[in-house]
Amino acid sequence: MMNPDWLEAAAERGAREPDMLGSVFAWYRDLEELSVQAFAEKLGCTVETLHWVSLCRRPEGESFSEHVNQIAEHFGIDGFELSRVLRDMEATAALIATENSPLEPEARAVLRAARDREKNS
Template identity: 85%
Template structure:
């Protein structure tokens, strides 16, 4: 679900719900509805991002950027030779685990 990705992103960027909603160009209420959507993945990623953005009236570019940033962060965490400090890596891994268990 997008809600877990959004929560992780907001934690990493230190954004309030209101600030994150503004970034996506929507209200907090709309953000909560978007959070219930499945996370776009695979070959239809762009199509699904555009469908979500069109349906809820949010910025497709910003949504895509957030999702790609989180994919890159997850990939970075998955590598054994991550350049992150052990403490930072542990915090991000915990956030990633939280996302997987949501």
């Protein structure tokens, strides 16, 4: 099956929509300094498949695992890796939200240390 000419542009547009996987993927790739190709390889798929997956809504809530599994099965990608990426980004968003709240300096230092450790591992 040929991919439509509009697929890449749609995936790029999805990267600007917070409820789409494309936005999570773009943020993850930026933080991890990964190319689109390298990120596709991490998920075990082609760049074209990654574009299709980017158009899906972001799994959340009680159905998170079920939706991750459905997406992984439908597109033939690594569900464990997809879940890990999504959970990592949820944790990062929570850290950022917490960092912007009024915390004691010691608590902010712990958050920064945890984030630095995650980058170095």
